[in-house]
Amino acid sequence: MLDKAFDPAAMEARLYAAAEAAGVFSADPARPAAPFTIVIPPPNVTGSLHIGHALNNTLQDVLVRWRRMQGRDALWMPGTDHAGIATQMVVERLLAAQGQERRAMGREAFLRRVWEWKAESGGAITRQLRRLGASLDWPRERFTMDEGLSRAVIEVFVTLHKQGLIYRDRRLVNWDPKLLTAISDLEVESREVKGTLWTLRYPIEGAPGRFIQVATTRPETMLGDTAVAVHPDDPRFADLVGRFAILPLTGRRIPIIADAYSDPEKGTGAVKITPAHDFNDFEVGRRHGLPMPNVLDPEARICLEEIAGELAEIPGVAEPDFVRALAGQERFAARKAILEKLEALGLLEKAEPHTHQVPHGDRGGVPLEPRLTWQWYCDAATLARPAIEAVETGRTVFVPKQWENTFFAWMRDIQPWCISRQLWWGHQIPAWYGPDGHIFVERTQQEAEAAARAHYGREVALRRDEDVLDTWFSSALWPFSTLGWPERTPELAKHYPTDVLVTGFDIIFFWVARMMMMGLHFMGEVPFRHVVIHGLVRDERGQKMSKSKGNVMDPLELIDAYGADAVRFTLCALASPGRDIKLSKQRMEGYRAFATKLWNAARFLEMNGVRPDPAWKPADAKGMLARWLLEKADAAAFEANRSLEAFRFDDYASGLYAFLWNTYCDWFIEFAKPVLNGPDGPEKEEVRGVAQHVLGLALRLLHPVMPFVTAELWEKLGYGDAVALTTTPYPEGREAAAEAGAALVDQAIEAISAIRSARSTLNVPASAVLPLRVSGAQTQGIRAFAPQIMRLARVAEPEFVAAAAEGAGPGAFCAAMGAELFLPLAGVVDLAAERARLGKERARAEAERAKLEAKLANPGFRAKAEEAVVAETEERLQDAAAEIARLDAALTRIAN
RNA sequence: GGGCGCUUAGCUCAGCGGUAGAGCGCCUGUCUUACACACAGGAUGUCGGCGGUUCGAACCCGUCAGCGCCCA
Secondary structure, three states, X not given: OOOOOOXXXXXXXXXXXXXXXXXXXXXXXXXXXXXXXXXXXXXXXXOOOOHHHHHXXXXXXXXXXXXXXXXXXXXXXXXXXXXXXXXXXXXXXXXXXXXXXXXXXXHHHHHHHHHXXXXXXXXXXXXXXXXXXXXOOHHHOEEOOOHHHHHHHHHHHHHHHHOOOEEEEEEEEEEEOOOOEEEOHHHEEEEEEEEEEEEEEEEEOOOOOOEEEEEEOOHHHHHHOOEEEEOOOOHHHOOOOOOEEEOOEOOOEEEEEEOOOOOOOOOOOEEEEOOOOOHHHHHXXXXXXOOOOOOEOOOOEEOOOOOHHHOOXXXXXXXXXXXXXXXXXXXXXXXXXXXXXXXXXXXXXEEEEEEEEEXXXXXXXXXXXXXXXXXXXXXXXXXXXHHHHHHHOOOOEEEOOOHHHHHHHHXXXXXXXXXXXXXXXXXXOOEEEOOOOOEEEOOOHHHHXXXXXXXXXXXXXXXXOOOEEOHHHHHOOHHHHOOOOOOOOHHHHHHOOEEEEEEEHHHHHHHHHHHHHHXXXXXXXXXXXXXXXXXXXXXXXXXXXXXXXXXXXOHHHHHHHHOHHHHHHHHHHHOOOOXXXXXXXXXXXXXXXXXXXXXXXXXXXXXXXXXXXXXXXXXXXXXXXXXXXXHHHHHHHHHXXXXXXXXXXXXXXXXXXXXXXXXXXXXXXXXXXXXXHOOOOHHHHHHXXXXXXXXXXXXXXXXXXXXXXXXXXXXXXXXXXXXXXXXXXXXXXXXXXXXXXXXHHHHHHHHHHHHHHHHHHOOOOOOOOEOOEEEEOOOHHHHHXXXXXXXXXXXXXXXXXXXXXXXXXXXXXXXXXXXXXXXXXXXXXXXXXXXXXXXXXXXXXXXXXXXXXXXXXXXXXXXXXXXXXXXHHHHHHHHHHHHHHHHHHXXXXXXX
């Protein structure tokens, strides 16, 4: 017997553990079944499950469970990425708490410590995904720093290097002065900062008293200025182009150049050029062959090594001693000192408040410095071409499709990808340097040594590059490295290309783009057929959730409060394509009620002797109620499949919600009650049969989104083992096709609704049982379901007469699909109220008739509209007219 | 500045050429022996404005307005 109350907490852990232990979440490459594959977008190993993960993984799990039930060899690949910067920061923080520092302990000891941390506290998220019910193939779990995946990384790096698609270059990077590493363009967060725009005066060489003014928000970089640029067409500066300015403080001679980069409308129209510290200036510097001295060290302190030799004393303009004193000063302190000095020299024209965008590191949180360094680069533009083409030709399809534009926009303008990071935690770059700096890129130290021997003709000492690769470099390989590549494993052969990648739009650049590039280059085929982009989960007011706002919803707390099924169902039901989700506890309460409803319906059937019966054949069902329910169930199953095929998780959820609650509970079970309470016999057997059959169908249909309550009911009711539901075939259903017998149920439903509405409007006491007189050409539904109508509409045994309302005195009149219903209400009915009710219905019918008449009166409509539409319109007009006639007759009877 | 999206019932959202829908909320009634996390009934919409295409527009096109996001 089912418990009275549905208690998710009591069953979830047990059900999940049983399924995991039974191995039903695992793929089997030996099975002949067609594969269905999703690789999880690898969460960060330092991370914990947030509501965005809950959405992302719920959607993946729904797809995987559904396809698995369809018989596909489903593989949902789990794992995490090593998150170079984040993990290194976590461990460094732990060390700091113990008074230790990574440099002091050395690289090897530090890495040991990181692995220890990973073993102890890494991957909390994988345990949390289990609480969500995610049916990942855990025995196949991978980690980007695994031996196998690391091998793939080395293989890819070496291969791309030999192909000339990876190279070393000295370019500007986004440098994080706190983390002391280059970071990706995508890890740069533009923050609006209220700063100051300073205008500086640079003296013109050979023109005493003449200055050129330049505006800057970072005056400390002026030490590295190597030119002043003006627009070629700007008449104000035409005579200065080709001459020189004297850079204050350092006394350097810098040319005044013409370059269209300078915007005559902006600032003073002249702009200082600091090639080593600004991306735009770097390009200008390249175009004009300017020197590019670096004046900031890795921690963004002033360093003078590259300009020390050229400092020159110029009275009133340049003071080498002052500049020398700046060495080692932190950038903002140096800024202050430089401004004070310039002001003292009369070279600071003005300072204006200025709001501008300042790039910050999204991890470290400090302003970044563009910095000129040697780094490893990947030729993304070349790799992007086939990826763009794959999307253009539809080999990979985005859902919703408009995200393809975002993908194209970024891919078509892709910059060289800086793949080296000045970290210790990560894949160390397989490059070795000879004594003269010659580079050997090989898979192993031994191979590098052999190459060096061949190159130099003798043994030499090699030094390995200390840098590691961007975490995304290994993530980019995820769709094939996790399947065993570069080994040619059965999994790789069977499951690549994968079917779907499910992710948020913010990750199109990170994952989608890079996986596409690497997948196509190394596997010759796209990594996934579909990319499903879902929205962001926001709070109920549409605000982004954040710790600082205090509006975060913890999925684990939600699971505790509402059950994993309710959390999953809510996320699914709200996942409309292309829209963010506004999540509220109220919504979740509503869907928890749905799980409870399912539980209670099952309990009711169990109490009424409904038991699973695999031998029961729907095709043998004869009764109208059974046919009606089977038809609705088939349509619901069909729609569920269709919705999931189209990745319409919202339609899938709401369609089943409506079927279970409205069709199955509100009508079928209510219709079944008189039969279940009645005498034993074939009719009761058939109702029990169809009830168990369709409940079993509903449990299967709902299982992908509500795996826990469905599995529990499946087992407790006796359909089978809870674990076995995971691989029980998913119902296919078929398109709705109305059966004649089933229409009689609809008539009974309509009669009940009409009577209920009349009773309520006329204030008939709920407990009063009214007589019912029925007439009309179509009354079979009323006859067939009289007991149901009596019970649900609270009426006496229907009396079938020639004309329902004739000679019965005052009463209420209504109609149901060709049947006329009359409720004699002598002494009960308020005739004025009934007149008002009928009048209102008449007005509604009249409006309908007017609309349809106008439409049919339009010659264009008859001439051009489809025939079926015209016919339907005519039919509706007749119905409206008949309804008006009936209502008129009823009104006449109770006139006065 | 460039691009994308959104604007439909009080709220959150479906619908995207032929009868305006759902959930929640609201109002009224009900302990009808599965379920008050329930049942029944009800009210509420110039489908953002304007213009166009069409026999017909919430839906297609143009335009304006407001909101949001991404990239400079």
